[in-house]
Amino acid sequence: MARAxxxxxxxxxxxxxxxxVHTALxxxxxSREITSQQFAVLNALSREPGIDQRTLxxxxxxxxxxxxxxxxxxxxxxxxxxxxxRRTADAPY
Numbered sequence: 001m002a003r004a005x006x007x008x009x010x011x012x013x014x015x016x017x018x019x020x021v022h023t024a025l026x027x028x029x030x031s032r033e034i035t036s037q038q039f040a041v042l043n044a045l046s047r048e049p050g051i052d053q054r055t056l057x058x059x060x061x062x063x064x065x066x067x068x069x070x071x072x073x074x075x076x077x078x079x080x081x082x083x084x085x086r087r088t089a090d091a092p093y
Contacts, residue, residue: 034079037062041070042079050083 007013026036034042037060044059045051051059057067074080 034074037066038070038074038079041067041074045080 022036030036031039040060040062041056044056048055048059053064053067053071056062056071057064060067062070071080075082
């Protein structure tokens, strides 16, 4: 039978645990309504209103599909509104 691994020696396990701790602390001390990634999106939009999705993704180190999903959800929750009349993948927010 193979020996059990010492998970605390593996960086992937430690990263996953750090993310779990971060999420718990964020929920307890910052917000129960928005995630830290959503906060990054809102902060970038606050600093640069009207930016397109590609720029928003770059500024937040998120991929465009994640940003698209987040902005859609933040729009539904009325945290952001879309500016202009274009309805394309790179519509400004």
